[in-house]
Amino acid sequence: MVSVFRNLWAYRAFILGSVRREFQTKYLNSMLGIVWTVIQPLAMILVYTLIFSQIMRAKLPGIEGDFAYSIYLVSGILTWALFQEVSSRCQNMFLEQANLIKKVRFPRLSLPVIVTLTALLNFGIIFTLFSLFLLVSGNFPGIVYIALLPVLLVQLIFSVGLGVVLGVLNVFFRDVGQAYQVIIQFWFWLTPIVYPVSILPEHLRGFLAYNPLVGLMAAYQDIIGRGQWPDWSQLVPLLILGLVLCVLGLKLFRSRVGEMVDEL
Amino acid sequence: MGQISVTNLGKAYKVYPSRLARMKEWLGLGVAEQHEKHWVLNDISFQVAPGESVGIVGINGAGKSTLLKLITGTIQPTEGSVSLQGNVAALLELGMGFHPDFTGRQNAYMSGQLMGFSVSQIRELMPAIEEFAEIGEYIDQPVRVYSSGMQMRLAFSVATAKRPDILIVDEALSVGDAYFQHKSFDRIRQFREQGTTLLLVSHDKQAIQTVCDRALLLNAGHLEKQGSPEVIMDYYNALIADKANSRLEQTYRDDGRVETVSGTGEATVAEIELINEEGQAVEAINVGEKVTLRVVASVHQDIERLVLGYGIKDRLGQVMFGTNTHITAQVQENVRAGEKVTFECEFVANLGQGNYSVQTALVSSDTHLVDNYEWRDLALVFQVININRQHFAGSSWLPPRIGIHRT
Numbered sequence: 001m002v003s004v005f006r007n008l009w010a011y012r013a014f015i016l017g018s019v020r021r022e023f024q025t026k027y028l029n030s031m032l033g034i035v036w037t038v039i040q041p042l043a044m045i046l047v048y049t050l051i052f053s054q055i056m057r058a059k060l061p062g063i064e065g066d067f068a069y070s071i072y073l074v075s076g077i078l079t080w081a082l083f084q085e086v087s088s089r090c091q092n093m094f095l096e097q098a099n100l101i102k103k104v105r106f107p108r109l110s111l112p113v114i115v116t117l118t119a120l121l122n123f124g125i126i127f128t129l130f131s132l133f134l135l136v137s138g139n140f141p142g143i144v145y146i147a148l149l150p151v152l153l154v155q156l157i158f159s160v161g162l163g164v165v166l167g168v169l170n171v172f173f174r175d176v177g178q179a180y181q182v183i184i185q186f187w188f189w190l191t192p193i194v195y196p197v198s199i200l201p202e203h204l205r206g207f208l209a210y211n212p213l214v215g216l217m218a219a220y221q222d223i224i225g226r227g228q229w230p231d232w233s234q235l236v237p238l239l240i241l242g243l244v245l246c247v248l249g250l251k252l253f254r255s256r257v258g259e260m261v262d263e264l
Numbered sequence: 265m266g267q268i269s270v271t272n273l274g275k276a277y278k279v280y281p282s283r284l285a286r287m288k289e290w291l292g293l294g295v296a297e298q299h300e301k302h303w304v305l306n307d308i309s310f311q312v313a314p315g316e317s318v319g320i321v322g323i324n325g326a327g328k329s330t331l332l333k334l335i336t337g338t339i340q341p342t343e344g345s346v347s348l349q350g351n352v353a354a355l356l357e358l359g360m361g362f363h364p365d366f367t368g369r370q371n372a373y374m375s376g377q378l379m380g381f382s383v384s385q386i387r388e389l390m391p392a393i394e395e396f397a398e399i400g401e402y403i404d405q406p407v408r409v410y411s412s413g414m415q416m417r418l419a420f421s422v423a424t425a426k427r428p429d430i431l432i433v434d435e436a437l438s439v440g441d442a443y444f445q446h447k448s449f450d451r452i453r454q455f456r457e458q459g460t461t462l463l464l465v466s467h468d469k470q471a472i473q474t475v476c477d478r479a480l481l482l483n484a485g486h487l488e489k490q491g492s493p494e495v496i497m498d499y500y501n502a503l504i505a506d507k508a509n510s511r512l513e514q515t516y517r518d519d520g521r522v523e524t525v526s527g528t529g530e531a532t533v534a535e536i537e538l539i540n541e542e543g544q545a546v547e548a549i550n551v552g553e554k555v556t557l558r559v560v561a562s563v564h565q566d567i568e569r570l571v572l573g574y575g576i577k578d579r580l581g582q583v584m585f586g587t588n589t590h591i592t593a594q595v596q597e598n599v600r601a602g603e604k605v606t607f608e609c610e611f612v613a614n615l616g617q618g619n620y621s622v623q624t625a626l627v628s629s630d631t632h633l634v635d636n637y638e639w640r641d642l643a644l645v646f647q648v649i650n651i652n653r654q655h656f657a658g659s660s661w662l663p664p665r666i667g668i669h670r671t
Contacts, residue, residue: 013383
């Protein structure tokens with residue numbers, strides 16, 4: 001375990017360089033460049049706000065104020081996008097970098113680190129803008145804002161653990177990647193992000209307990225939407241699950257890495 | 265530093281009949297193993313001492329590249345182990361994973377980082393890399409516009425920007441043009457003199473013979489032979505002509521050199537001698553002396569075409585001159601069993617001082633790869649001594665008339 005970190009540390013120049021290159025590649029041949037990082041989520045937010053709070057006139061109890069729904073929505077959507085980016089890209093990273101893996105010797109676990117840092121960078125940009133908007137519009141949650149850090153950490157542990165497990169499996173069974181893309185669609189709609197829990201009929205709410213991301217999203221919505229400290233106990237199952245996935249991912253990676261290179 | 269030791273190394277790829285079979289095996293369903301092992305390398309053991317240069321030869325598919333990948337650690341062995349001491353620079357395949365959309369400079373940084381260099385180290389090395397690669401302004405162009413030769417230049421320059429303890433090169437050099445090949449070999453030689461251990465895969469006989477101290481021959485995943493580059497290259501040459509009912513022998517001569525004989529045996533060299541102008545067989549001749557190489561071939565089976573080829577090789581095994589009777593349009597047709605064919609090749613021995621050997625080939629066409637009746641290395645050994653010429657250097661006698669004008 002220690003040697004994993006030592007190896008990664010020795011390759012920090014490569015990792016940081018790769019993050020930079022990833023970032024550049026994304027906008028290399030585009031004119032608007034970094035602006036796209038903002039436009040994409042903004043468009044999504046606009047669509048959901050229009051459809052749900054204006055056109056469908058959904059009753060969203062417990063959420064009042066001009067921007068209330070938008071803030072509730074954005075706090076979930078941005079963090080969900082981070083989860084989705086990290087887990088899907090981890091799931092695909094070994095296949096994507098097959099060329100490099102086959103030709104050059106380097107610590108392969110730097111790949112999930114690069115994916116995570118790149119995603120965090122994108123997230124950082126958009127989330128900073130969002131925070132500025134909160135400040136300007138007078139909706140800034142105050143001191144509870146710092147609670148975002150531990151919540152984000154729990155989220156990352158879970159996303160990376162899940163991503164590495166899926167990533168290794170996906171090399172051998174490409175179905176995994178395809179299936180995950182379908183599953184994550186359902187997962188998004190089965191998590192109260194666009195809608196609040198309260199609009200669900202009573203008898204369905206019980207099922208939410210089986211979705212580990214419900215607590216996570218609730219934490220973000222509490223912090224940003226309501227300016228409250230999150231219910232930490234809701235995050236414990238996710239943390240445990242995340243740690244289990246990380247250990248499992250590392251074990252799976254260790255035992256299959258040789259075979260994995262042969263398979264790429 | 266710079267030691268490589270390979271012990272009982274083996275590599276097999278798992279072949280599953282289907283994806284489902286793999287899943288069953290992973291989940292522990294089904295009692296028996298579902299996969300078959302496809303072995304590409306078997307029981308390879310050898311050592312490379314610090315500072316030694318070793319060449320690896322073998323036909324395509326013999327397992328050379330797999331062996332190098334195992335040594336560099338990009339793939340993992342199924343059996344046995346590899347241990348390396350010292351830092352390694354490897355040029356396994358063209359481009360080292362260059363990203364086509366990034367400039368040569370950006371890719372150089374990435375390759376450097378992949379080798380574990382920090383940004384500031386690479387920044388320091390960058391001018392030297394640019395200078396060595398000699399690709400000019402292309403360094404700031406995206407790699408997708410590079411020719412394969414340019415990519416190779418850049419890849420080689422980055423990989424060798426800093427002298428490694430161990431340098432591993434896999435045929436990459438054959439991509440470059442003659443100029444860059446020379447340049448890169450010079451750099452390899454320099455590194456060698458400074459103590460770098462070298463492992464080189466090449467089909468280029470000259471490269472192996474001039475750079476390597478020792479050569480390994482891989483055949484069908486086995487380490488078939490190891491020895492001096494000349495011996496191995498002669499054996500390799502014979503091996504690629506190796507066909508059904510062909511024999512291949514190497515015998516150690518009294519002077520410690522190895523004679524390689526191979527072929528299917530329809531015709532063999534019965535006698536070979538070097539004759540001077542007085543008609544005497546000699547072993548030592550003077551620089552520039554007119555001599556005749558007399559070869560008598562015995563024919564054991566009826567053959568349609570008989571061609572004699574010969575080459576004169578220097579001490580290091582480099583061919584000084586070679587020709588054959590196909591080139592000279594003297595093919596003997598419809599030769600009967602029991603005939604003896606005598607070839608008399610008269611030439612002026614414009615050779616420098618030293619030891620030379622003659623290799624002969626009895627074949628049916630321009631190459632020994634079609635029908636190889638007999639291929640014989642070191643069929644004859646002779647010496648060239650300088651009796652009455654001015655002292656000169658080199659392996660050729662090219663006497664000049666030197667005109668000097670002072671104004």
